[in-house]
Amino acid sequence: xxxxxxxxxxxxxxxxxxxxxxxxxxxxxxxxxxxxxxxxxxxxxxxxxxxxxxxxxxxxxxxxxxxxxxxxxxxxxxxxxxxxxxxxxxxxxxxxxxxxxxxxxxxxxxxxxxxxxxxxxxxxxxxxxxxxxxxxxxxxxxxxxxxxxxxxxxxxxxxxxxxxxxxxxxxxxxxxxxxxxxxxxxxxxxxxxxxxxxxxxxxxxxxxxxxxxxxxxxxxxxxxxxxxxxxxxxxxxxxxxxxxxxxxxxxxxxxxxxxxxxxxxxxxxxxxxxxxxxxxxxxxxxxxxxxxxxxxxxxxxxxxxxxxxxxxxxxxxxxxxxxxxxxxxxxxxxxxxxxxxxxxxxxxxxxxxxxxxxxxxxxxxxxxxxxxxxxxxxxxxxxxxxxxxxxxxxxxxxxxxxxxxxxxxxxxxxxxxxxxxxxxxxxxxxxxxxxxxxxxx
Amino acid sequence: xxxxxxxxxxxxxxxxxxxxxxxxxxxxxxxxxxxxxxxxxxxxxxxxxxxxxxxxxxxxxxxxxxxxxxxxxxxxxxxxxxxxxxxxxxxxxxxxxxxxxxxxxxxxxxxxxxxxxxxxxxxxxxxxxxxxxxxxxxxxxxxxxxxxxxxxxxxxxxxxxxxxxxxxxxxxxxxxxxxxxxxxxxxxxxxxxxxxxxxxxxxxxxxxxxxxxxxxxxxxxxxxxxxxxxxxxxxxxxxxxxxxxxxxxxxxxxxxxxxxxxxxxxxxxxxxxxxxxxxxxxxxxxxxxxxxxxxxxxxxxxxxxxxxxxxxxxxxxxxxxxxxxxxxxxxxxxxxxxxxxxxxxxxxxxxxxxxxxxxxxxxxxxxxxxxxxxxxxxxxxxxxxxxxxxxxxxxxxxxxxxxxxxxxxxxxxxxxxxxxxxxxxxxxxxxxxxxxxxxxxxxxxxxxxxxxxxxxxxxxxxxxxxxxxxxxxxxxxxxxxxxxxxxxxxxxxxxxxxxxxxxxxxxxxxxxxxxxxxxxxxxxxxxxxxxxxxxxxxxxxxxxx
Numbered sequence: 001x002x003x004x005x006x007x008x009x010x011x012x013x014x015x016x017x018x019x020x021x022x023x024x025x026x027x028x029x030x031x032x033x034x035x036x037x038x039x040x041x042x043x044x045x046x047x048x049x050x051x052x053x054x055x056x057x058x059x060x061x062x063x064x065x066x067x068x069x070x071x072x073x074x075x076x077x078x079x080x081x082x083x084x085x086x087x088x089x090x091x092x093x094x095x096x097x098x099x100x101x102x103x104x105x106x107x108x109x110x111x112x113x114x115x116x117x118x119x120x121x122x123x124x125x126x127x128x129x130x131x132x133x134x135x136x137x138x139x140x141x142x143x144x145x146x147x148x149x150x151x152x153x154x155x156x157x158x159x160x161x162x163x164x165x166x167x168x169x170x171x172x173x174x175x176x177x178x179x180x181x182x183x184x185x186x187x188x189x190x191x192x193x194x195x196x197x198x199x200x201x202x203x204x205x206x207x208x209x210x211x212x213x214x215x216x217x218x219x220x221x222x223x224x225x226x227x228x229x230x231x232x233x234x235x236x237x238x239x240x241x242x243x244x245x246x247x248x249x250x251x252x253x254x255x256x257x258x259x260x261x262x263x264x265x266x267x268x269x270x271x272x273x274x275x276x277x278x279x280x281x282x283x284x285x286x287x288x289x290x291x292x293x294x295x296x297x298x299x300x301x302x303x304x305x306x307x308x309x310x311x312x313x314x315x316x317x318x319x320x321x322x323x324x325x326x327x328x329x330x331x332x333x334x335x336x337x338x339x340x341x342x343x344x345x346x347x348x349x350x351x352x353x354x355x356x357x358x359x360x361x362x363x364x365x366x367x368x369x370x371x372x373x374x375x376x377x378x379x380x381x382x383x384x385x386x387x388x389x390x391x392x393x394x395x396x397x398x399x400x401x402x403x404x405x406x407x408x409x410x411x412x413x414x415x416x417x418x419x420x421x422x423x424x425x426x427x428x429x430x431x432x433x434x435x436x437x438x439x440x441x
Numbered sequence: 442x443x444x445x446x447x448x449x450x451x452x453x454x455x456x457x458x459x460x461x462x463x464x465x466x467x468x469x470x471x472x473x474x475x476x477x478x479x480x481x482x483x484x485x486x487x488x489x490x491x492x493x494x495x496x497x498x499x500x501x502x503x504x505x506x507x508x509x510x511x512x513x514x515x516x517x518x519x520x521x522x523x524x525x526x527x528x529x530x531x532x533x534x535x536x537x538x539x540x541x542x543x544x545x546x547x548x549x550x551x552x553x554x555x556x557x558x559x560x561x562x563x564x565x566x567x568x569x570x571x572x573x574x575x576x577x578x579x580x581x582x583x584x585x586x587x588x589x590x591x592x593x594x595x596x597x598x599x600x601x602x603x604x605x606x607x608x609x610x611x612x613x614x615x616x617x618x619x620x621x622x623x624x625x626x627x628x629x630x631x632x633x634x635x636x637x638x639x640x641x642x643x644x645x646x647x648x649x650x651x652x653x654x655x656x657x658x659x660x661x662x663x664x665x666x667x668x669x670x671x672x673x674x675x676x677x678x679x680x681x682x683x684x685x686x687x688x689x690x691x692x693x694x695x696x697x698x699x700x701x702x703x704x705x706x707x708x709x710x711x712x713x714x715x716x717x718x719x720x721x722x723x724x725x726x727x728x729x730x731x732x733x734x735x736x737x738x739x740x741x742x743x744x745x746x747x748x749x750x751x752x753x754x755x756x757x758x759x760x761x762x763x764x765x766x767x768x769x770x771x772x773x774x775x776x777x778x779x780x781x782x783x784x785x786x787x788x789x790x791x792x793x794x795x796x797x798x799x800x801x802x803x804x805x806x807x808x809x810x811x812x813x814x815x816x817x818x819x820x821x822x823x824x825x826x827x828x829x830x831x832x833x834x835x836x837x838x839x840x841x842x843x844x845x846x847x848x849x850x851x852x853x854x855x856x857x858x859x860x861x862x863x864x865x866x867x868x869x870x871x872x873x874x875x876x877x878x879x880x881x882x883x884x885x886x887x888x889x890x891x892x893x894x895x896x897x898x899x900x901x902x903x904x905x906x907x908x909x910x911x912x913x914x915x916x917x918x919x920x921x922x923x924x925x926x927x928x929x930x931x932x933x934x935x936x937x938x939x940x941x942x943x944x945x946x947x948x949x950x951x952x953x954x955x956x957x958x959x960x961x962x963x964x965x966x967x968x969x970x971x972x973x974x975x976x977x978x979x980x981x982x983x984x985x986x
Contacts, residue, residue: 417492
């Protein structure tokens with residue numbers, strides 16, 4: 001028996017309806033050749049317009065296929081899994097072909113490389129680089145402060161007449177000052193001017209946040225270490241995986257994947273997945289990036305759960321995490337997650353905000369909420385049993401309304417203090433992924 | 442608006458007094474801080490406070506709970522297929538919706554917004570039965586979804602923003618709206634046209650006049666008669682030609698008289714013989730003919746000379762049944778049955794005997810069909826051999842299509858199939874007639890359709906699904922990898938009845954196939970996918986639950 005999951009559980013590995021439909025068509029033995037499995041892997045060759053090679057690592061259900069699809073799992077991988085679940089007698093135990101062997105070895109090497117100690121670091125050179133960067137940033141902040149003061153002196157109303165270059169030039173100066181995180185926040189400001197009726201307030205908020213960051217960075221040595229880590233992160237100073245493992249906290253739990261959003265641009269695919277620990281109730285954001293045309297390292301799909309150890313980026317309000325170890329293949333979540341009413345969710349977020357002003361958006365799960373019908377100029381919103389309404393962002397409002405029909409829903413998404421970006425909804429116990437709306441944050 | 446925000450919008454250079462902020466206590470502790478910086482830091486603090494509690498009391502009232510559903514919902518797989526089809530449109534979507542309706546399966550709720558966004562009236566008709574109570578409930582929330590509301594407004598309802606789009610739209614938009622209006626509510630179309638007539642340009646009036654062909658009925662007669670006096674000649678002509686199809690109009694009566702003056706069919710002694718007696722209309726063209734809509738000059742592509750072109754128009758203006766021998770006075774035949782003059786709706790399925798003017802009221806359809814069909818066949822056969830065959834066949838074809846004379850379609854189709862004649866003007870009459878054949882008629886002609894090149898190009902235009910004899914022959918040809926069938930493969934995927942779709946077509950591996958056949962094999966792979974999709978949809982919507 002190659003696979004521990006049954007057909008329903010395999011289907012829950014992806015929330016992409018099109019992959020489901022296509023994968024089911026490929027779950028027929030007559031399109032596969034060379035099917036086989038070993039203790040650690042499952043493989044086959046699928047006849048499409050050419051012969052595709054598909055392989056799956058049984059420990060974590062990571063899939064690799066030679067097809068050009070951008071999805072993870074692709075329809076071939078899903079088809080292979082469904083076939084193995086449905087008709088295991090077709091997939092006999094056999095010796096791993098050389099191409100499966102090669103892939104497994106490559107994965108093992110990547111894993112050990114991530115954990116093995118690097119060649120000895122030249123501590124002195126590193127310290128010198130860090131000092132130079134620090135000074136660079138400080139002088140960049142001097143200039144940023146002057147720019148900010150100018151904006152406020154002349155008034156926000158003038159911003160509507162500024163060309164894109166006004167913002168772009170400042171952003172580039174910040175990139176030169178080695179503070180790319182600030183640069184992207186400045187570019188984000190350019191998009192917001194005139195974008196909605198309430199833009200002046202939002203721009204003022206954002207400018208204030210920049211001023212606060214600048215203020216904080218100048219006093220970074222006086223800050224508590226975890227808060228200092230947040231400031232550095234906002235500046236755009238990244239940590240590599242080794243440093244995260246060394247400095248961040250790890251947490252073992254049964255993690256429920258409640259949201260996942262996949263985004264693609266010309267070069268890279270990225271995934272934002274929100275997990276919540278069943279025991280600890282902690283939320284975790286796993287970000288993955290992979291070049292276009294390849295699958296993600298970890299197969300995370302909303303509606304599944306996995307036993308795993310996560311390592312968090314050091315922060316006063318830890319959110320971002322990476323998967324360090326997983327002990328078994330993911331299993332499906334059979335029921336909607338437990339959620340909160342709006343006040344509880346907002347209070348929970350306020351608590352995070354109190355620990356770190358730069359926490360960004362965080363996961364909230366609301367249960368017993370109803371989407372309100374559209375009634376311009378009121379914003380779209382969901383309302384809970386107590387009568388509080390939370391504004392919604394994005395374009396899923398009508399789908400939420402259709403799913404609800406007047407009955408309460410459970411909704412999971414990202415709340416940033418301004419609006420909720422809904423990502424996943426449960427109607428009774430059925431999970432529906434919501435299309436991502438306009439990006440924000 | 443907070444004081445702080447006001448100061449920021451105007452700019453500190455312009456405002457005298459510093460605005461107070463709830464964060465003053467905090468920021469005040471910072472020594473020697475300049476005014477702008479203090480303002481920004483206060484703004485940051487205020488923003489954080491606001492984000493920590495950014496919820497509103499509810500101000501919009503909830504809708505009552507939707508009625509519980511009675512139909513079962515589509516499976517995960519069918520939902521995925523339906524989503525993809527709704528995004529692409531096309532025939533497979535229509536087939537799927539029909540099947541779902543018959544099987545009592547409704548669309549999954551997350552697809553409802555996508556379904557309600559559809560604007561084509563035909564598609565809306567197919568969607569309504571599968572929206573369920575949730576769909577009708579959701580339709581209340583937006584004005585443009587009114588068509589799906591349970592209150593029986595029907596898909597005939599206009600989009601809610603119609604009036605606005607009509608008054609603010611440009612010429613092209615108004616033409617589109619007018620066409621839509623003629624489909625949904627012809628009476629209202631006449632009203633709007635009447636208003637618009639006073640100030641629209643000639644070009645636009647002509648476009649509106651042409652749109653009257655949609656949903657044409659005797660109610661339009663008065664308006665069209667008024668149009669005969671329009672300033673623009675092209676409007677006049679269009680109106681006249683539309684009036685040909687309304688037998689109570691004077692124009693139609695005059696056309697009938699002219700037709701009878703130049704054309705007559707004399708049945709021969711045996712059932713197969715007969716002769717058409719035709720005199721070509723004389724030159725020069727009488728101005729009264731031009732006023733009544735006869736075009737003087739044949740189109741550039743037409744092989745007909747001027748006089749034959751006029752003849753063709755005469756024949757096209759009156760029902761084919763006009764030429765059938767009958768014991769009554771000829772002039773009253775066409776006028777007697779009110780169904781005779783109404784133009785067929787554009788996408789009607791051939792409804793065997795409904796509008797055939799030769800049907801004597803009260804007679805059961807089937808028993809009258811055979812002799813009528815035989816009579817039509819006799820006339821058409823005689824036409825094929827006539828000196829003016831081109832004009833005759835073309836005119837008869839147009840007439841049969843306009844007046845929806847079912848018993849003429851197959852004989853005319855056969856005549857065109859045998860003849861080498863080119864059509865007098867586009868569109869190709871063979872294509873138009875193919876769409877009108879009944880399933881039995883298609884089945885009887887299956888061998889020729891598959892073996893003759895000239896006829897194979899008509900396969901895409903036949904009604905779907907194809908009858909079994911045709912479907913099986915096409916399948917055999919495809920399975921044989923006959924190269925001439927490559928372009929038929931996508932059509933076959935949609936037109937072959939689901940029950941006949943093979944489970945698997947033996948597909949050679951593409952690398953082993955010679956280069957010219959590779960495209961064929963690729964097309965076959967697509968055929969398999971469409972076939973599998975149709976089969977799985979059919980399996981789920983069998984209707985026995």
